[in-house]
Amino acid sequence: MSRLLHVSSGPYAPPVPARELTVVSADGARLHAEVHGAEDAPPVVLVHGWTCSTAFWAAQIRELAADHRVIAYDQRGHGRSPASPACSTEALADDLEAVLAATLEPGERAVIAGHSMGGMTVLAASAREGFREHAAAVLLCSTGSSRLVAESTVLPLRTGRLRTALTRRVLGSRAPLGPVTPLARRILKYATMGAGSAPHMVEACARIVHACPRRVRHAWAHVLALLDLDEGVRALAVPTEVVVGSHDRLTPPVHARALVAALPRCVGLTELPGLGHMTPVEAPELVSGRIRELVTTYTNSAADADVKEGA
DSSP states (O other), X not given: OOOOOOOSSSTTSOOOOSEEEEEEOTTSOEEEEEEESOTTSOEEEEEOOTTOOGGGGHHHHHHHTXXXXXXXXXXXXXXXXXXXXXXXXXXXXXXXXXXXXXXXXXXXXXXXEEETHHHHHHHHHTTOHHHHXXXXXXXXXXXXXXXXXXXXXXXXXXXXXXXXXXXXXXXXXXXXXXXOOHHXXXXXXXXXXXXXXXXXXXXXXXXXXXXXXXXXXXXXXXXXXXXXXXHHHHXXXXXXXXXXXXXXXXXXXXHHHHHHHHOXXXXXXXXXXXXXXXXXXXXXXXXXXHHHHXXXXXXXXXXXXXXXXXX
């Protein structure tokens, strides 16, 4: 289990949940989940990315929980969810389905936001019955469906086999990240954030990422290196918005544009100038605003459609 090293004050300090629960996935994996806000408020589900935890969504939880029911969970091996020998996109989809079933009423629909590997989790689950029952709309932040290593620009080399091979070794390294030092902050900022990111944003991300156990980081890096969820993109039938930073080195804008071209119901692409991979932290108000707009537009219309269908 990871060491919880997140910040303890400011906008990126994780709020205290109204309720915590343990969700059991299809293979018995136990997932830490949190519910923030009123139980009768419109639901939002937040799915974090590789090496992160529920703490990554602190700004969105704080903003949205005032008038939404915000559900967040730690992916297996991350945060307070124990590691599991099963590391696959199928396991990610199982976990999301389990969380939706445990936190939403039958037929209740939520806006689901996924960042990085969280977006890939959504794509992995897009054709599942449990996902389709509960998804009203989706926000995909800084994510992709395939060719993650080949398209990564973390290493400033020309596109080709050498860059791909070296990138795979860097991202899949078993080396411990160690304590959060000034050098560690600079490395993380270069790899994952825009040059103009404020120090408190970098600090929050560094503490979250460094808390991820290296064995978990390595295991999921292998899954991401082999990722192919292009079919999942085409199966994502609900209204979907895409957000990406123009300087994202892990999932560059080429991925966002490919998603937009393939999604059956894309409702918008926002490319944020100068920002990197950590868009929910780097642009918290914008990401929260996009989620809020999706709730307003699609959860009400989904409920209305259900009423009409049942009439």
